[in-house]
Amino acid sequence: MKGTAVANGTVTIYNNGNVLGTAKVDDKGNWSFTPEPALKDGTYNITANATNTVGQVSDKTGIFDFTVDTTPPGAVENLLISDNEGAYQGPLKDGDTTDDSTPTFSGKAEAGSTVSVYNDGNLLGTAKVGSDGNWSFTPSSPLPDGDYKFTTTVTDKAGNTGDATPVVNITVDTSGVEVRLDKLVDNVGDITGDITPNGVTDDTRPEIVGTGKPGSIIKIYDGATLLGSTTVNADKSWSFTPTTDLGQRQPQHYRDGTDRTCPATPRSNLGICVHYRHRGTNSTNY
Incomplete structure (x- = not known):
């Protein structure tokens, strides 16, 4: 606490009328005071008066009120990272991949505080928490494709910062999903x-072989019947062998160039329909 008063006098500082301490005024009229011991958390109503060198006492100052808060706020609760782009839209969990380069972060925190959103310790941006405890943040610029380690912290009005939330690992991948069905092997x-x-x-369980985007999940259909699924390898290759025998039938030929069991997709010369999903994106091709 600092101020001015009569030179060489003494300033007495009060809280709610109770003396906190005194400070000596220098010959230029300046004084300062630091409470000892430190103030406890709570609300304070500070006043002061001055006493000159002959013992005359001034009137008290007006009240200077403030709150001491040294308690860090709690971490963000119910942290939600939302995908708002593409075929899949909804919550993202740790380890997911998204095609949304500007995902929305939201949750609950102490009213009036500020939430900071980080990637691997680097600040992405902040959001003010409303009186209802809700907050939301969307990056102002698209995030480049890559792996992210998202955390948040909460800073209250007094400047206390709480613990960070656990890391949420998310991969942003806005590149297109590709899939090819290259061959069936007897x-x-x-x-x-x-x-x-x-x-x-004569092979009722032929191996189905193709290429696609690493990490994509390939679903293989015979007509409308799901035969099973497999994951594309790091080298873009995938293969699938049915676990049950395929029934005998004649090859089907469509003059219109589309497969009636997989609308709006080109017909495969192999007569097999493939549905693929790349952790956050969906599409159908074959």
């Missing part, structure tokens, strides 16, 4: 090897 009987388009095989 591994049974006298004739083995690649099956020609619209060909015939």
Whole structure:
């Protein structure tokens, strides 16, 4: 606490009428006072008066009120990172991949405080918490594709900062999803090897081979029937072998160039429908 008073006098400082301490005024009329011991958390109503060198006492000053708060706020509660782009829109969890380069962060925190959003310790931005405890933050610029380690902290009006939330690992990937069904392989009987388009095989569980985006989940259908799924390898390759025998049938030929079981997608020469999902994005091709 600092102020001015009669030179060489003494200033007495009060809280709610109770003496906190005194300070000596220098010959230029300046004084300062630091409470000892330190003030406890709470609300204070400070006044002061001055006594000159002959013992005359001034009137008290007006009240200077403030609150001491040394308690850090709690961490963000119910932290939600939301994908708002593409086929999948909704909450993201630790380890997910999103095609949304400006995901929305939201949650609950101490009213009137400020939430800071970080990536690996680097500040992305801040959000003011409303009187209802709600806050929301969306990056003003798109996040480049890559891996992110998101955390948040809360800073209250007094400047106390609480603990960070646990790291949420999210990958931003806005590149397109690709999938190819390259071949079916016969591994049974006298004739083995690649099956020609619209060909015939005695292998009721042929290996289905293709390429796609690493980490994508490939779903393989026979017509509208899901045969199963597999994950694309790091080298872009994938393969799938049915776990049950495929039924016998004649090859199907469509003059309109579309597969009636997979609308709005080009017909595969192999007659197999592939649905693929890349952790946060969905599409259908085959």
